[in-house]
Amino acid sequence: AGEMGIVGTLEAYRRRGLVRAQVAAFMRRLRERGCLLSHIQGIPYYYRQFGYEYALPLEGGLRLETRHVPTPPDAPFAFRLATRNDLPVLRQLYDEAAQDLSIHAVRDEAIWRYLLTHTDGTQMEQETWLIQDADGRTVGYMCLPKHHFGEELVVSEVSRLGFDAALAALDHLKTLVVERDRPGMRLNLPANCTLMRLARSLDAHDLGTYAWQIHVPDVTALLRALTPVLERRIARSPFAGLTRDVRLSLYRETLVLRFREGKLTEVANVGFAGGEAIRLPPLQFIPLVLGYRT
The missing domain is CATH 3.40.630.30 (Gcn5-related N-acetyltransferase (GNAT))
Structure with a gap:
C-alpha cells in the first residue's frame, strides 16, 4: 500500500x-x-x-472516565516502558494480535526498532508499555501516542489481553490520567479487542x-491478490464448487471472475459492457471489497 x-x-x-x-x-x-x-x-x-x-x-473510539474504572483485584501485574531488548516479544505479540484483523500493517524487526528508538520528536513518537505477570513474563503491551486529537490520554495499539490483564491495564491508564492531569482516556483500538469490550461494559462513551x-x-490486481480469500468464501458457501463466469460492472468497466470447480482461475477487465446483473458504483466497490460495513 x-x-x-x-x-x-x-x-x-x-x-x-x-x-x-x-x-x-x-x-x-x-x-x-x-x-x-x-x-x-x-x-x-x-x-x-x-x-x-x-x-x-480511523480515530474516534471509546472515551472512558477514570471514575468508571474499578480497582482491580490483587492481580500481580507490573508495567514498564519497552526498550530495544523487548523487540522479539513485541513482534510476537503484535503478530498474534494481527491475526484478529482482516487488514493490518506488516512490521519487521527494522520497523519495530525504528518505532522504539528513532521516533522522538516526530509525529510517530509514542510510549510502548509492557504488561508483565507475577513471574516477570510479558503478557501484553499497549501504545500511547504523544500526538493525537483531543486532550485525553490515548491508547492507539494493544495486544491480545486476558480479562485480568485488561483490567490491570485500565487501572494503569487511570493512574497515568491522574498523574498527567488529563480529562479521561480514549481507546482508539479495534472494536472487538478485550480492552474495548471491557471499556464498553464500564459505560465508556462511543465517539464513533x-x-x-x-x-x-488496479481493481483486477487486487482481486487476484484476494484469490485465496475468495476461494475460501466460495467453499464455505452454498456455491461450493462454483463453475461460472461472474461478471461485475463498475459502469465504466466490467470485471469477469472465472471460477472453475470453486477455484478462481482468472480475473479479467473486459472494458465497458452493458446489461450486467451485478452493478456497483466504482467508489462503492472499495468499502465493499474491504468489508467496511460487515
Missing part, C-alpha cells in the same frame, strides 16, 4: 492545478511499485475526486469513528 504524504503549496501558487499534477505523479508511482491500495487521512471528502472512498475505520480514504489503483 502507498500513503500520500503531506505537500505544502505557497498561497500564490494555489488554484493552478498543482494538486492534480502531484496526484497524477503519485498514481504513476503506485502503479510502478505494484501497490494494491493507497490510503490517506486527508481533507474530508476532498480526495473522492481522485478516486478515494472512506473504507477503513472517522475513516481512512482508500484508492484501488
Whole structure:
C-alpha cells in the first residue's frame, strides 16, 4: 500500500492545478511499485475526486472516565516502558494480535526498532508499555501516542489481553490520567479487542469513528491478490464448487471472475459492457471489497 504524504503549496501558487499534477505523479508511482491500495487521512471528502472512498475505520473510539474504572483485584501485574531488548516479544505479540484483523500493517524487526528508538520528536513518537505477570513474563503491551486529537490520554495499539490483564491495564491508564492531569482516556483500538469490550461494559462513551480514504489503483490486481480469500468464501458457501463466469460492472468497466470447480482461475477487465446483473458504483466497490460495513 502507498500513503500520500503531506505537500505544502505557497498561497500564490494555489488554484493552478498543482494538486492534480502531484496526484497524477503519485498514481504513476503506485502503479510502478505494484501497490494494491493507497490510503490517506486527508481533507474530508476532498480526495473522492481522485478516486478515494472512506473504507477503513480511523480515530474516534471509546472515551472512558477514570471514575468508571474499578480497582482491580490483587492481580500481580507490573508495567514498564519497552526498550530495544523487548523487540522479539513485541513482534510476537503484535503478530498474534494481527491475526484478529482482516487488514493490518506488516512490521519487521527494522520497523519495530525504528518505532522504539528513532521516533522522538516526530509525529510517530509514542510510549510502548509492557504488561508483565507475577513471574516477570510479558503478557501484553499497549501504545500511547504523544500526538493525537483531543486532550485525553490515548491508547492507539494493544495486544491480545486476558480479562485480568485488561483490567490491570485500565487501572494503569487511570493512574497515568491522574498523574498527567488529563480529562479521561480514549481507546482508539479495534472494536472487538478485550480492552474495548471491557471499556464498553464500564459505560465508556462511543465517539464513533472517522475513516481512512482508500484508492484501488488496479481493481483486477487486487482481486487476484484476494484469490485465496475468495476461494475460501466460495467453499464455505452454498456455491461450493462454483463453475461460472461472474461478471461485475463498475459502469465504466466490467470485471469477469472465472471460477472453475470453486477455484478462481482468472480475473479479467473486459472494458465497458452493458446489461450486467451485478452493478456497483466504482467508489462503492472499495468499502465493499474491504468489508467496511460487515
